[in-house]
Amino acid sequence: MSRLKVGIIVFLGTNCELDTKRACEFFGWDVQFIWQNDKIEKPYDLIFIPGGFSYGDHISSGRIAKLSPAVKSLPVGKSLIVGICNGFQILCEAKLLSGALIDNQNIKFISKVADLDFEGEKISLPIAHHQGNYFCENIDEKQILMTYQKNENGSDMSIAGVYDRQNRIIGMMPHPERAIYEELGLTDGRKVFEFVKNEI
Amino acid sequence: MAERCLNLLKTRFEGLVSENEYKHINKELGHEPNHFELQLFSATYSEHCSYKHSKELLKLLPRENAIFYEENAGGIEIGEHAILFKMESHNHPCAVEPFNGAATGIGGIIRDVLAMNARPIALCNSLKFGADSKLNKILNGVVEGISVYGNSIGVPTVSTEVLFDSCFSENPLVNISAIGLAKKSDILTSSNAKKGLKLMLVGSATMRDGMGGAAFASKELSDEKAEDKISIQIANPFMKKKLIEACLEIFSEKLVVSCQDCGAAGILSSTSEVAYKSGCGVEIDLNKIHIGDKSIKDFEIMLSETQERMLFVIEESKIDSIEQILKKFELEYSIIGNTIKDKNYIVKNGDNILANLPCELLVNPPEVKLDFAQNAGGIVIPPYVSVDGNCPEIYEQYDHTVGSRTQFSPASSSLRDVNLQDAQRSNERRNLAKAEPNFNSLWIYEENCFLGIYTFSVVIQENSFKEVYEAILTQSKSLTDRGFQPKGITNCLNFANPEIPPTMYEFRETILAIKKACEELKIPVCSGNVSFYNEYSLGKIKNTPSFTMIGVKALK
Numbered sequence: 001m002s003r004l005k006v007g008i009i010v011f012l013g014t015n016c017e018l019d020t021k022r023a024c025e026f027f028g029w030d031v032q033f034i035w036q037n038d039k040i041e042k043p044y045d046l047i048f049i050p051g052g053f054s055y056g057d058h059i060s061s062g063r064i065a066k067l068s069p070a071v072k073s074l075p076v077g078k079s080l081i082v083g084i085c086n087g088f089q090i091l092c093e094a095k096l097l098s099g100a101l102i103d104n105q106n107i108k109f110i111s112k113v114a115d116l117d118f119e120g121e122k123i124s125l126p127i128a129h130h131q132g133n134y135f136c137e138n139i140d141e142k143q144i145l146m147t148y149q150k151n152e153n154g155s156d157m158s159i160a161g162v163y164d165r166q167n168r169i170i171g172m173m174p175h176p177e178r179a180i181y182e183e184l185g186l187t188d189g190r191k192v193f194e195f196v197k198n199e200i
Numbered sequence: 201m202a203e204r205c206l207n208l209l210k211t212r213f214e215g216l217v218s219e220n221e222y223k224h225i226n227k228e229l230g231h232e233p234n235h236f237e238l239q240l241f242s243a244t245y246s247e248h249c250s251y252k253h254s255k256e257l258l259k260l261l262p263r264e265n266a267i268f269y270e271e272n273a274g275g276i277e278i279g280e281h282a283i284l285f286k287m288e289s290h291n292h293p294c295a296v297e298p299f300n301g302a303a304t305g306i307g308g309i310i311r312d313v314l315a316m317n318a319r320p321i322a323l324c325n326s327l328k329f330g331a332d333s334k335l336n337k338i339l340n341g342v343v344e345g346i347s348v349y350g351n352s353i354g355v356p357t358v359s360t361e362v363l364f365d366s367c368f369s370e371n372p373l374v375n376i377s378a379i380g381l382a383k384k385s386d387i388l389t390s391s392n393a394k395k396g397l398k399l400m401l402v403g404s405a406t407m408r409d410g411m412g413g414a415a416f417a418s419k420e421l422s423d424e425k426a427e428d429k430i431s432i433q434i435a436n437p438f439m440k441k442k443l444i445e446a447c448l449e450i451f452s453e454k455l456v457v458s459c460q461d462c463g464a465a466g467i468l469s470s471t472s473e474v475a476y477k478s479g480c481g482v483e484i485d486l487n488k489i490h491i492g493d494k495s496i497k498d499f500e501i502m503l504s505e506t507q508e509r510m511l512f513v514i515e516e517s518k519i520d521s522i523e524q525i526l527k528k529f530e531l532e533y534s535i536i537g538n539t540i541k542d543k544n545y546i547v548k549n550g551d552n553i554l555a556n557l558p559c560e561l562l563v564n565p566p567e568v569k570l571d572f573a574q575n576a577g578g579i580v581i582p583p584y585v586s587v588d589g590n591c592p593e594i595y596e597q598y599d600h601t602v603g604s605r606t607q608f609s610p611a612s613s614s615l616r617d618v619n620l621q622d623a624q625r626s627n628e629r630r631n632l633a634k635a636e637p638n639f640n641s642l643w644i645y646e647e648n649c650f651l652g653i654y655t656f657s658v659v660i661q662e663n664s665f666k667e668v669y670e671a672i673l674t675q676s677k678s679l680t681d682r683g684f685q686p687k688g689i690t691n692c693l694n695f696a697n698p699e700i701p702p703t704m705y706e707f708r709e710t711i712l713a714i715k716k717a718c719e720e721l722k723i724p725v726c727s728g729n730v731s732f733y734n735e736y737s738l739g740k741i742k743n744t745p746s747f748t749m750i751g752v753k754a755l756k
Contacts, residue, residue: 012530013441015354019604035528051602053352056438109347109597113609126601126609128351178601183643183650183755185607 004029004197007044007079009070009087011036016051016084016177023177024048027193036065039073045200047079049087051128051175061086061101061131062093080200081169085129088161088171097164097171098143099136104129105154113186114174116160118146119195123188125174127152127160132173134159145170167199216242224566228558236547237555239499243465244472245565247732252565253698254730257711266688266724270477271389272312272461273380274726276688278752279647282384284318287326287377287692287748289731293432294374298341302374303349303435304410307507309378310355311461314444315510317388317451318380321603322642323350324359324655325376326692326746330369338372339594345435346376347597352437353444357598358606358640359655359748362591370736375692377655377748381644388451391477392458393513395541399471399482400519402526402533403443403509405492406467409434410505439508439531446529447510455522458513467536468502470511472545476559478513481544484537486554498549513539572708573701595637607641607650639678641753650753652684657746664706668713668745675749676721684751686721689714691728691747696740698732706743714745723749 006029010017017033024031034040036054040047054065065071065086071094074081083091091097104110111128134155145161153173161172172192179189213222216238225233225241233241243249251258267282268274275284290305310320325346329339350357355378410433450456458478460470467489475482486501496504514522519535526533540546545562547555600609642651658671676686693710696703718725734741 013352013438015352015441015602019602022604052354053438053441056352056436056441058438109351109599111351111599111601111609112596128599128601130351175601178604181604181643183645184604 005045006031007034007047009034009049011054013054014052020050020177023180036068044079047081049083051085062090065090066094083171091171101131102133115149116146126178127174228561250565252568261725262718263724266726272315282382285379286727287690288729289692290374297432298338299345302342302345304433305376306349313378313380315459315461318382320355321381322379323357326361326657328363328368328373331364331366349437351599353441356602359638361638367742371734373694375746388459390460393478397513397539399537400512401536405490406504407492407506433505433507442529455518456512460511462509466504476563481540481542483546486549489536490534572705574705605643648755652679652751654749660743664709665713668710669717672717679751684753686723686751688726689749693730694744
């Protein structure tokens with residue numbers, strides 16, 4: 001079987017691209033970075049939009065990144081697209097996912113390990129965000145990917161991650177790429193990566 | 201007659217340098233410095249830049265097994281890699297403008313590590329606030345500054361110490377250390393320049409912000425805060441993130457000969473330090489510098505502390521290649537001058553020479569007389585109140601886990617116990633986070649080992665020697681107990697006015713205690729910073745040295 005081809009979009013201000021690449025390589029996937037100003041032309045099985053502060057979160061998180069050539073040329077329907085943290089915010093801004101991510105209920109940055117319900121399992125993943133409070137109107141229950149066991153940031157229905165209607169785009173606030181290694185004690189991120197692979 | 205002459209002269213140098221310094225400059229130059237030159241001296245001779253009250257004593261600290269301890273950040277070796285780390289204070293700016301003060305405190309220390317071609321992999325901090333109502337405003341601002349800046353640039357804040365004591369109510373202490381990881385063979389220094397190279401200033405356009413910050417940090421805080429506000433640098437984490445990635449890409453292609461960050465006294469100190477350390481001279485043309493504020497004056501360009509700037513010393517042939525990378529990261533640059541053979545510091549404005557000084561004279565103020573008297577000086581110390589400082593709500597605002605190296609994060613504990621029951625797990629997490637937020641462990645997967653990090657401080661009560669000595673031994677034992685071999689330490693020494701006893705007495709005792717403890721433990725002091733003049737109108741702080749100690753544990 002040929003190696004999974006993965007693209008990771010990098011914007012000015014992105015800061016989780018190396019972590020995401022390292023996690024993909026842990027699974028033996030073939031990773032390439034995609035620069036913000038480049039159109040996506042190559043066929044990728046999977047495209048990550050990683051976490052960080054694209055364009056310094058100017059105006060609002062994801063507001064400028066959604067206008068970049070890379071995001072505008074996302075091969076929706078062809079590659080599976082996964083946005084993590086800032087990537088989720090960008091996908092919502094670009095209206096590729098429904099809903100919006102607003103300031104956390106306490107108006108503060110929250111960094112901790114959150115307990116989540118995911119695919120019928122209880123898992124723990126790091127969260128680290130200021131705007132992770134998911135706001136949505138009439139979302140289909142089938143679109144909910146993961147929820148916080150204890151609502152950490154005020155999200156509607158405790159939602160931590162969602163699908164689009166066609167199940168070809170995924171967004172999540174937690175950082176599975178930071179929970180891969182036994183050396184760091186937390187390995188539940190593997191379950192998310194393996195799940196994503198099966199969705200392709 | 202002589203007195204009248206002196207009074208006349210005084211109007212020339214007063215507020216810039218001391219009388220003794222003025223005489224020294226005259227004698228060494230053989231003529232009087234012009235006003236522009238005096239303004240340069242006012243910055244380089246400030247305590248903040250020159251360490252004039254501390255540099256002789258700092259020579260006592262043990263350095264064996266430390267690498268690059270005379271550079272921007274010192275460190276230790278681990279196999280093919282080096283851990284470069286340093287701690288610095290940003291106390292005065294945080295008293296006036298907590299948010300920007302703390303944020304630019306991170307910005308400054310990150311640049312020290314970055315200038316050596318090390319990727320910053322962790323931040324630690326030691327914070328002291330008052331125990332009164334002012335606390336909330338300063339505390340919230342500082343924590344938000346650290347949170348916004350550190351989180352945005354993608355460097356985890358892994359270890360935090362918070363203490364409350366009323367002696368810090370007007371003068372908080374904000375000490376931040378940065379830890380960088382570099383390949384030993386790729387480390388850049390600021391002492392590698394030679395004649396005939398170009399000086400390239402990269403990053404933000406120079407503005408008036410942070411004007412005279414070095415001199416500001418070298419005086420007591422007054423109540424006239426409006427006047428002080430202009431001295432605060434403005435933070436721009438997005439610019440910093442671009443600068444980090446651009447620098448690391450440029451350095452990885454070996455396009456830079458020598459590098460120095462622009463910190464205190466901006467262009468002046470970065471260029472003069474490179475010239476002095478490298479044993480050459482520099483010639484700078486102010487007309488060539490990219491400026492963001494047209495009303496800026498000549499001496500302000502030299503002293504401005506606009507953030508997010510770096511100085512590269514490069515070969516002319518490399519300009520195009522560097523420019524391409526800077527374009528990608530949307531960063532500005534200018535070629536501001538060149539290195540010369542003569543060991544002189546020359547500043548021009550077009551054809552007009554503004555300053556021409558020997559580098560050695562510019563960076564070395566005359567010796568000051570140190571007063572080691574043990575009796576207290578004139579300042580009355582109010583009774584202080586101390587409060588326990590455990591604040592999980594603070595730690596939760598720092599991104600601990602970006603970089604995928606951190607073992608512990610807030611509200612998490614020994615995450616290794618993944619097989620424990622859920623309830624037991626979350627209990628353990630809470631306990632551990634509560635017990636030691638100032639400890640963490642970083643995975644250096646490149647060398648298959650863990651780095652143990654402790655950040656701690658000593659608020660000196662009575663016996664400076666005993667208290668400092670014992671604290672270092674205790675923390676070292678904590679590292680050993682966790683299986684780490686202590687390898688090195690960095691310090692940030694927050695003291696009151698060195699001209700008034702017993703500050704220098706306690707300072708010397710502290711240095712001797714660090715020396716004794718570190719020699720016994722066989723660990724070097726890899727880097728450090730001294731912050732004097734931590735005083736305000738009504739009193740002074742209790743002298744407080746802070747430390748970050750690191751140890752190494754090999755993975756089987």
